[in-house]
Amino acid sequence: MRKVTLDDFIMPEFRGQNPDDYEFxxxxxxxxKDRWENGIHxxxxxxxxxxxxxxxxEFEIDDVVKAVRSLLDKPDDTEQ
Structure with a gap:
């Protein structure tokens, strides 16, 4: 049987990850921290x-918004 390590107390999704990449x-x-950037990609x-x-x-976020609007048949406006 192996010895218990600190990693055994860490949630599996965070094992081996860099804490600097995360926030509350x-x-x-x-x-x-980069979840929004990953999402838009x-x-x-x-x-x-x-x-x-x-x-x-390379693309702009506005181009992504316009493409989504075109699929939804929404007019191109500046509403948030």
Whole structure:
């Protein structure tokens, strides 16, 4: 039988991760600092695969918003 280590007390999703990459959300949950950036990249990939956005690594967030609006048939406005 192996010896118990500090990692045995750490939640599996955080084992081996760098604490500098995480922060506390308002509700106290630990989340990645780059979650919004990762999310917009995932949305861009979905839109790209759907043929709504070009297959280019560089894009602007406004272009992603416009592509989503085009799928929803919403007018292009500046509402948040």
């Amino acid at each position: 959300r308002g509700d106290g949950k630990i989340v990645r 995932r949305i861009h990939t979905v839109l790209m695969r759907a043929g709504v956005m070009p297959d280019e690594p």
